[in-house]
Amino acid sequence: MSAWLPSAPCSPRSCVDATISAAAVPRAVLRLMALLTVVVAGTVLSPLVCRLPVPVRERMIRAWCRTVVRAAGVRVRITGAAPSHGGLLMVANHISWLDIPLLAAVRPGRMLAKTEIRQWPVAGALTARSGALFIDRDRLRALPDTVARIASGLRAGSAVVVFPEGSTWCGRSQGYFRRAAFQAALDAGVPVQPVRLHYRHDGGPVSTAPAFVGSDSLLSCLWRVLSAHRLVAEVRVEPVLPTDTGTDRRALALAAQGSLDLPGDEHTDLLVLA
Numbered sequence: 001m002s003a004w005l006p007s008a009p010c011s012p013r014s015c016v017d018a019t020i021s022a023a024a025v026p027r028a029v030l031r032l033m034a035l036l037t038v039v040v041a042g043t044v045l046s047p048l049v050c051r052l053p054v055p056v057r058e059r060m061i062r063a064w065c066r067t068v069v070r071a072a073g074v075r076v077r078i079t080g081a082a083p084s085h086g087g088l089l090m091v092a093n094h095i096s097w098l099d100i101p102l103l104a105a106v107r108p109g110r111m112l113a114k115t116e117i118r119q120w121p122v123a124g125a126l127t128a129r130s131g132a133l134f135i136d137r138d139r140l141r142a143l144p145d146t147v148a149r150i151a152s153g154l155r156a157g158s159a160v161v162v163f164p165e166g167s168t169w170c171g172r173s174q175g176y177f178r179r180a181a182f183q184a185a186l187d188a189g190v191p192v193q194p195v196r197l198h199y200r201h202d203g204g205p206v207s208t209a210p211a212f213v214g215s216d217s218l219l220s221c222l223w224r225v226l227s228a229h230r231l232v233a234e235v236r237v238e239p240v241l242p243t244d245t246g247t248d249r250r251a252l253a254l255a256a257q258g259s260l261d262l263p264g265d266e267h268t269d270l271l272v273l274a
Contacts, residue, residue: 007167008167008168008169008170008173008175008213008214009173010169010173010213011213011214011215012211012213012214012215012216012220015170015172015208015211015213016170016208016209016211016213016216016224017207017208017209017224018209018220018224020224020227021227024227024228024229025227027073027226027227027229028223028226028227031071031072031073032226034071035068035072035226038064038068038071039068042064042068049061055084057108058084058107058108061108062104062105062106062107062108065101065102065105065108066101066105068101069098069101069102069105069233072098072222072225072226073225073226073228073231074098074199074210074225074231074232074233075202075230075231075232075233076102076105076232076233076235077232077233077234077235078105078106078235078237079234079235079236079237080236080237080238080239081106081237082106082107082159082193082195082237083107083193083240084107085157086157086190087154087155087156087158087159087160087188087190088107088109088154088158088159088160088190088191088192088193088240089150089160089162089181089182089184089185089191089192090106090109090160090162090192090193090195091161091162091164091181091182091193091194091195091256092161092163092194092196092197092260093163093165093175093196093197093260094163094165094167094168094169094197095168095169095170095197095199095210095212096168096199096210096211096212096221097212097218097221097222098199098210098225098233099163099197100161102197102233102235103161103195103235104161106195106235106237107159107193109158109159109160109161110131110132110133110153110158110159110160110161111132111133111160111161112133112135112146112160112161112162112163112181113132113133113134113135114134114135117132117134131158133146133149133150133153143180146180147180147181147183147184147187148184148187150162150184150188151183151184151185151188152188154184154185154188154190155188155190160184164177164178164179164181164182164253164256165177165178166178168211168212168213169211169213170208170211170213171198171206171207171208171211172208174260174261176257177253177254177256177257178253179249179252179253180249182249182252182253182256183249185243185252186243186247186248186249186252189243189244190243191240191242191243192240192241192243192252192256193238193240194238194241194256194259194260195235195236195237195238195260196234196236196238196259196260197233197234197235198233198234198235198236199231199232199233199234200232200234201228201229201230201231201232202231202232203230204230207228207231209224209225209227209228209231210224210225210228210231210233238259238260239259241255241259
């Protein structure tokens with residue numbers, strides 16, 4: 001990995017609750033069957049959905065994404081709403097593969113994704129079909145072109161979804177927001193929409209079971225989610241940040257990061273990479 005790439009200190013061994021009881025296995029198998037059914041149905045119907053008018057298509061995508069998360073056994077709580085049309089840079093903290101359908105449930109958009117995702121089974125094809133913008137994170141020289149492609153998508157009226165930390169974190173801590181994507185919002189003259197993602201056991205503490213960090217595998221993370229009991233995904237849509245106030249990308253990134261800071265007593269666990 002290139003030395004300049006963002007990284008988190010989180011790892012499956014030190015941060016993730018990987019305890020799975022034998023009693024959870026039947027529940028996980030049933031959820032896996034439900035999840036596969038929903039994903040296959042969405043894949044088969046996607047060519048037809050793409051032909052629908054944009055408002056209808058986006059409603060169906062939002063409903064399908066919520067169904068994907070629910071089929072995995074995770075309840076969804078969304079507070080707030082994003083603008084439903086026009087270019088929008090949606091930025092969020094990054095914890096899990098679940099983040100992707102959760103953000104699409106807020107507003108479908110083009111995902112900025114690492115090239116490795118293309119190789120993921122099923123998810124890679126779905127991500128590519130959604131119009132994702134893939135970035136080779138090992139090539140620093142490709143960054144200006146990536147910013148230009150994001151800006152082009154924003155000018156065309158799309159929502160573009162970015163995880164500015166550049167790496168996944170466990171959920172008890174979060175990283176520093178990199179500034180490059182915010183330059184694209186400034187160049188395109190569109191607002192920034194911060195979204196806070198959080199996973200908890202219902203009525204209880206933060207859960208790290210969905211965290212996809214370090215050397216963890218997608219299948220291991222998926223199995224933890226399917227096995228988890230009473231897992232809740234909390235999605236908090238914050239007020240949009242305008243870009244027409246003479247701000248620069250540094251101030252914009254800091255404002256977005258500040259709006260997503262961990263609440264209350266969780267600040268004691270906060271780790272920020274400079």
